[in-house]
Amino acid sequence: MASLKIKYTKTERARQKKILKVSERMLPLFEAMEKSLMATILSISEKIEEIRAAIEKNRRAVKPWLDVMGDEWVDVSQFISVNKTITHPVDVTGIRVQQFERVDFNEIPVNEVTPLWVDDALIHMREQLQLLAEIKCLEEQIKLLEEELLDVRARVKLFENRRIPNAKTAIRNIGQKLQDDERLTIATAKVVKTSAVKR
């Protein structure tokens, strides 16, 4: 605060008052944005947890027959792999993020000699891959939103700890200085007037 260099003028006081007014108007907006971002991040995290629970549920459902995937006669990995994840851009709390749509798979159809269990394994794998891709997408959203949240928090802190207090201090100091100057002027005028009367 000591290093704050301001001109002790009425113009400067008016400028500082304007800064204070704008800052006091902006601060609630940034605070609301911060809350909104935090709520969105929380809801996305909850969604991720829900998807993880679904993945775990699927894993548990498969556990009783997981052994058959060890079948040395079949390389199930040749039947399915992820080509790409299809997303579309959406605005979440004013931030442009990619919304998960679906997964595009590279798939080789089973043939007549493919063991039946492969069909079931592919259904399970397709579902798990979709869910995992959705989690990846949501994590990417959280990453972007967290970057924005850091930025917004920095702004809130800037307004709360620097701009508003600085402007208030500057207005108070300028006011005191202007009052002092005014008193000095009046006192000087009085002294001059008294001297003139004496003479």
Added chain:
Amino acid sequence: MLNEVYLMSSLPSLSFNQTPPMALEEFRNMAKSELSARSFKVLDQVSMRDMVGKGRKTKLKSLSKMHSGLLKDISEIRNSRTEKRQASLAHLPAAVLELNPLDREMQIIQWQWENLDAIVSGKSFTLTEVIIYKLKLQSLFRMHSFSNERGEQVLDSVVNPHNKKED
């Protein structure tokens, strides 16, 4: 004939779902040393895994019949799933429809095993018995490969391929 007798007498007996008592390569070497070149060629061509490709070429029509019956039923199960209707099985027991994929596969292998037993019935110490022995041994190895650890690895390699690469 004597060769088949000697070979079959020196092979350990097989029972469904047991741990394979010998390696396939060991069986192959024993068969090669005991059988005539012609018989061994026939034996070498038959495989449980490539039944469609090579089985039909063998003289074992009953084997081909068993396999084509199995394929028809598998195809019927697949079609019934697509068409969302009850499957009507001609060969496999209807119980396979209610089982989980592991138990269903085991049931199918058991059905094959029983059919192999029926094929070999009354054909002791013949090339047919040797062929059936090989197919049963292959089935045992296949069943033996159904393991939780391996299954988990296979599933992870598809579902989490990046994790696998990182490891």
